[in-house]
Amino acid sequence: MFVAIFYLYPIAKNVAMSFQSYTATSFVTGEAPFVGLRNFGRLLNFSDFRSSAINTVIFSVGSLVFQFVIGLGLAVFFQKRFPLNGVLRSLLLLPWLMPVIVSGAIWVRLFDLDHGVVNFALHSIGLVSQPIPWLASAQWALVSVLIANIWIGIPFNLVILHGGLAAIPAELYEAASIDGANAWQRFRYVSWPLLRPVSTVVLVLGVIYTLRVFDVIMSITRGGPGNASQTLNTWGYQLSFSRLDFGLGAAVGDILIVVSMAFGLVYLRSQRRAAEASR
Amino acid sequence: MTRVLGAGRGSTVIAVVIVLVLLFPLYWIVNVSLMNQIDILRSPPPFIPPQVSLDGYRAAFAEAGTTLTSSLVYGVGTVIATMTIATPAAYALSRLTTRVTVAFLFVLLLAQTIPGIVMANSLYALFAQLRWLSSYQAVILADTTIAVPFAIIVMRAFMLSIPRELIEAAVIDGAGPWRVFRSIVVPLSRNAVVAAALFAFLFGWGDFLFAVTLNADAHKVPLTVGIYRFVGSYSVAWPSLMALAVIASVPAAILLVAAQRFVATGLTAGAIKE
Numbered sequence: 285m286f287v288a289i290f291y292l293y294p295i296a297k298n299v300a301m302s303f304q305s306y307t308a309t310s311f312v313t314g315e316a317p318f319v320g321l322r323n324f325g326r327l328l329n330f331s332d333f334r335s336s337a338i339n340t341v342i343f344s345v346g347s348l349v350f351q352f353v354i355g356l357g358l359a360v361f362f363q364k365r366f367p368l369n370g371v372l373r374s375l376l377l378l379p380w381l382m383p384v385i386v387s388g389a390i391w392v393r394l395f396d397l398d399h400g401v402v403n404f405a406l407h408s409i410g411l412v413s414q415p416i417p418w419l420a421s422a423q424w425a426l427v428s429v430l431i432a433n434i435w436i437g438i439p440f441n442l443v444i445l446h447g448g449l450a451a452i453p454a455e456l457y458e459a460a461s462i463d464g465a466n467a468w469q470r471f472r473y474v475s476w477p478l479l480r481p482v483s484t485v486v487l488v489l490g491v492i493y494t495l496r497v498f499d500v501i502m503s504i505t506r507g508g509p510g511n512a513s514q515t516l517n518t519w520g521y522q523l524s525f526s527r528l529d530f531g532l533g534a535a536v537g538d539i540l541i542v543v544s545m546a547f548g549l550v551y552l553r554s555q556r557r558a559a560e561a562s563r
Numbered sequence: 564m565t566r567v568l569g570a571g572r573g574s575t576v577i578a579v580v581i582v583l584v585l586l587f588p589l590y591w592i593v594n595v596s597l598m599n600q601i602d603i604l605r606s607p608p609p610f611i612p613p614q615v616s617l618d619g620y621r622a623a624f625a626e627a628g629t630t631l632t633s634s635l636v637y638g639v640g641t642v643i644a645t646m647t648i649a650t651p652a653a654y655a656l657s658r659l660t661t662r663v664t665v666a667f668l669f670v671l672l673l674a675q676t677i678p679g680i681v682m683a684n685s686l687y688a689l690f691a692q693l694r695w696l697s698s699y700q701a702v703i704l705a706d707t708t709i710a711v712p713f714a715i716i717v718m719r720a721f722m723l724s725i726p727r728e729l730i731e732a733a734v735i736d737g738a739g740p741w742r743v744f745r746s747i748v749v750p751l752s753r754n755a756v757v758a759a760a761l762f763a764f765l766f767g768w769g770d771f772l773f774a775v776t777l778n779a780d781a782h783k784v785p786l787t788v789g790i791y792r793f794v795g796s797y798s799v800a801w802p803s804l805m806a807l808a809v810i811a812s813v814p815a816a817i818l819l820v821a822a823q824r825f826v827a828t829g830l831t832a833g834a835i836k837e
Contacts, residue, residue, distance in 0.1 A: 383790075
């Protein structure tokens, strides 16, 4: 019952709304005329649509690549046995558990033009002579939210990949060492292939998570300046809740549903493989 | 042996450096929250407050009064609603293994992938009709939709490992289904139940999307939305904003310290286990 009301209904309702001219007055009058595909036609005519879609792809791919690579690097490092390993590893989870809005707020401060630590650090090591307007320039805004999102996502990648590495039998590494494999070869020919099912799960989940990202962008740039860091999520929000054109917002939502569901199916398949591999 | 130990210590040092770098932004929240309005404008930015000031916290508590209560209501409400639905559902799904169960789990996992903005869009229309947009339950129910699939998956994975014989023995002793659930299943899966409840709380407490879209009552605005509006204002009072941020992070920090193993359990089980 709950599933029916709270999952199937929203999807159905969203799809229905995307075919209606659903505006603020609809809530008062209860009328939302059926307009067929007109909302989608209107979407395509917005230049914002193209830029938001492109930003979404850049944001997702950028987040995935860096979160995964850094997460994997840390996971391999934390495979070593050393004092305080567990404590330090769980401390790293903190950014993942905190409200995303809080993380966003601190990055606004870190990226501050005149008083931010990021510019101070870049200036001190001589990388830049002029402070970078991270949040105020169209050129840097998307990079800023990307960096913040990568930071938030690293713990998740670390934990899951570390779990995956821990499941690989130690004998395999010993055997490889005896055969004369160095650290890189052990990673390349033992860890990497055996970690593949888990890696796929992490990456696909990563896509699903980044497609949902809303709080990070809203708290740091609100999609701006202009639409420089707008993704389909934040743009859909603006269409619905700022322009009060719920039909248009729902049309953007439809696109997100289709893409997420597609990756959802890939996730379920790769998850089954990971479960089989761990058996 | 000493060489191995030595290498271990070296790794600890590197690990500490990694943690310090990655958690630097969190340190910075605390750092700024303890400064006064003048010191935050210094250049270079001070790495420790030149003069520790609690003004930020005073202002934060003075302003945050109602938002703090609202966040607690959303957090606790989400836990209650989620556990009421998810615990029996997880048990049922762990006992019955029919085609329907498989299909149900499939839909549940797929439902997890729907972006929140889609939910907000359509739930807004629904709750507007019900005239719920100024009530706590609208946001709580929306948060619950996010927390339930995760809770079911985590708890079901655990309940699957409860030996069938244990339950059969209880039934022979005359225990009804409810009694088996309450006295055997829930106590035995305590770890998973606690993990699910903790995450439900964090969902409700940290939620921003639903709180900003589905609530129109200024008295029911949670901390997250308060912080968001604060960041957007023209002259940001950084010490009090960061003090608010510290307050908003307290539950996550407590959970991590008090329930470390549950957190790891929850994360891993939610992602991989079938």
